[in-house]
């Protein structure tokens with residue numbers, strides 16, 4: 348036996364260093380294999396199976412790795428970028444590949460990864476990462492909120508970078524919980540499925556094999572969210588699909604948040620907690636009467652009979668839907684709630700009592716006029732199909748103009764209202780920025796473990812294997828993932844775009860904070 352027996356880390360690095368200079372990447376993989384080898388006394392099967400398109404499962408380390416690489420390629424990406432990346436011997440070693448993929452497969456993957464083809468840039472793809480509205484949200488809403496509590500967060504460094512910061516005892520520490528959903532498939536090795544980057548996973552249709560969805564919270568401080576005695580958790584396991592549990596909707600998201608709040612209030616009352624969610628429609632659902640420019644008429648309706656309002660489903664005093672005799676839900680029209688002027692005062696969208704048009708909806712033109720934007724009665728209602736020219740910055744049509752108003756853009760969602768009532772802050776990630784949600788890497792790690800377990804032929808096996816693989820992730824790994832996502836936050840905060848942030852994250856691997864001069868360094872190194 349070797350002299351390093353019993354010390355997995357050192358012995359696997361030793362083995363690996365015979366074939367490569369890289370110390371941290373692939374040796375970890377080898378370490379896992381070596382562990383398994385000893386425990387089972389047989390060679391582990393290749394966790395990835397054969398080299399087929401089944402390799403492209405969502406939320407896997409492999410998929411996350413490709414996404415990060417594409418991010419580093421900048422705004423416009425060619426299908427060849429994946430091919431070239433997978434031709435790199437270092438990458439092939441890391442992922443246990445023998446060869447790259449064909450151009451046709453690469454094109455298919457691009458679409459599956461949520462990239463779309465741009466016609467005026469021949470052969471290039473684009474995703475929404477650097478889209479104006481996405482960058483605007485990231486820089487002017489998301490990051491300021493994040494940095495409003497960042498200094499109260501604990502930080503966890505690693506051995507090579509001493510960046511650990513215990514919390515300042517004069518301040519209440521902030522714990523940030525990242526939320527996400529992921530789907531585990533019984534026949535993980537055989538099927539491939541991708542979702543667009545800013546969408547929630549779509550479950551398999553009935554009959555395509557078992558699948559289970561898991562939704563959970565994770566923090567760098569404590570790992571998965573659970574009570575101190577470990578008996579209660581906010582984890583939801585869901586059997587997606589028709590004739591099963593249906594679909595995970597906004598009500599489920601809120602119920603889950605309420606469980607999380609209850610646990611944290613009881614067991615972690617001395618810390619403030621922030622929930623971070625993806626910018627998915629399911630998470631962002633807003634009360635129907637919240638300000639929205641959709642369907643809003645441009646002009647004041649002629650009389651009360653034709654007045655405008657929001658259609659909502661009628662509920663009885665117990666909150667249950669009222670149905671019509673034909674079985675359809677009863678609908679009623681309610682006034683849209685008020686908006687806000689720039690100074691924060693309330694703007695009713697209906698004329699006040701005493702006004703000749705009292706009670707009537709004002710219409711978009713009048714609402715804009717009251718906001719100090721002048722006469723909009725001659726401006727069109729909306730551009731065709733609401734496909735506005737971004738160069739006009741919202742001055743093209745009434746709907747786009749209102750759509751960009753802060754109270755229309757940032758009206759509170761049900762989720763925010765429910766959490767804030769309990770004193771918990773909610774933060775929505777910018778769209779397309781999966782690198783900021785480190786729970787995705789936790790799913791990737793768990794699925795890596797999952798593939799090493801025996802195949803889940805029965806639904807109970809699937810659930811047990813899924814839970815087991817989630818528990819196999821260690822807190823040190825979680826903190827490493829968290830450091831990486833904070834490196835990206837820091838990059839965007841210091842003025843980097845996606846491409847530069849991916850470059851910086853790689854260069855300062857292991858660190859949480861980038862040098863203050865990082866933007867200058869990037870420019871010098873890449874354009875100098």
Ligand SMILES: [Zn+2]
Pocket residue numbers: 729730733734735736743744745747
């Ligand atoms: Zn427009």
